[in-house]
Amino acid sequence: MSPSKERLLDRVDRAFGQSLAAVEGLWRSQGPVIVEMAQTVAAAFKAHRRLYLFGNGGSAADAQHLAAECINRFQMERAPLPAIALTVDTSVLTSIANDYDFNDVFLKQIQALGEAGDVALGLSTSGRSENVLRALRWAREHGLHTLGFAGRDKTDMDIYCDRILHVPSPVTARVQEGHIAAGHVLCELMEVLLFGTDGRRPEASDPGAV
Numbered sequence: 001m002s003p004s005k006e007r008l009l010d011r012v013d014r015a016f017g018q019s020l021a022a023v024e025g026l027w028r029s030q031g032p033v034i035v036e037m038a039q040t041v042a043a044a045f046k047a048h049r050r051l052y053l054f055g056n057g058g059s060a061a062d063a064q065h066l067a068a069e070c071i072n073r074f075q076m077e078r079a080p081l082p083a084i085a086l087t088v089d090t091s092v093l094t095s096i097a098n099d100y101d102f103n104d105v106f107l108k109q110i111q112a113l114g115e116a117g118d119v120a121l122g123l124s125t126s127g128r129s130e131n132v133l134r135a136l137r138w139a140r141e142h143g144l145h146t147l148g149f150a151g152r153d154k155t156d157m158d159i160y161c162d163r164i165l166h167v168p169s170p171v172t173a174r175v176q177e178g179h180i181a182a183g184h185v186l187c188e189l190m191e192v193l194l195f196g197t198d199g200r201r202p203e204a205s206d207p208g209a210v
Helices: 005-046 058-071 090-099 107-113 130-141 156-160 172-195
Strands: 051-055 083-085 119-123 145-150 163-166
Touching: 005 051, 005 119, 005 145, 005 163, 005 172, 051 058, 051 107, 051 130, 058 083, 058 119, 058 172, 090 107, 107 130, 119 130, 130 145, 130 156, 145 156, 145 172
Parallel strands: 051 083, 051 119, 119 145, 145 163
Antiparallel strands: none
16 A cells, blocks of 8 residues: 555655754754865865765765866866766776775775875765775875764774764765765865855965965
8 A cells, every 4th residue: 555645745854854953963063074174175185185085875976976076166167176086987996896805995096096195085874884994094094184974973984084074863865965965065165265255266376376
């Protein structure tokens, strides 16, 4: 028997209520963390360093989404920013998973591409994804700035991140919604830090020019 329209509307109400509560909790508790993350990434871009993003499933899609916002644009007309999602090269991903271990798919890419001063941003709704943890651990040990988007619980991911954002919800879908909301705010702040409020590229004589 199919559920009634009223029951379906109850689910709609519950889902949106959970989402609003998670985002509001994120806003109330994690604003300073997002500012600090934006400052870290903006400083790295100013120093001609790169941002690497990675996660699994929906978090992989979010990594790609945020990389696109950096490379193309978010809200401003401005120069492209060097962000790379480590979730898109199927030959690299499948060769590492086949020859070694799926838990190494992000680690080996960070080892190959990452340099001290770059930024590694790992996304995991549980905070326990082993392939994300391995990459963050190596990155931190080798001089990269490490950032994390996680769920409500503290895990080993906290140990390996210089700064970590926690979405206060036990529901995976709500955590993912919090991640992309925070990611959009992060992109907005980075653009303001790098290009001012009008999107004009800094002058070449500016020592902070990108």
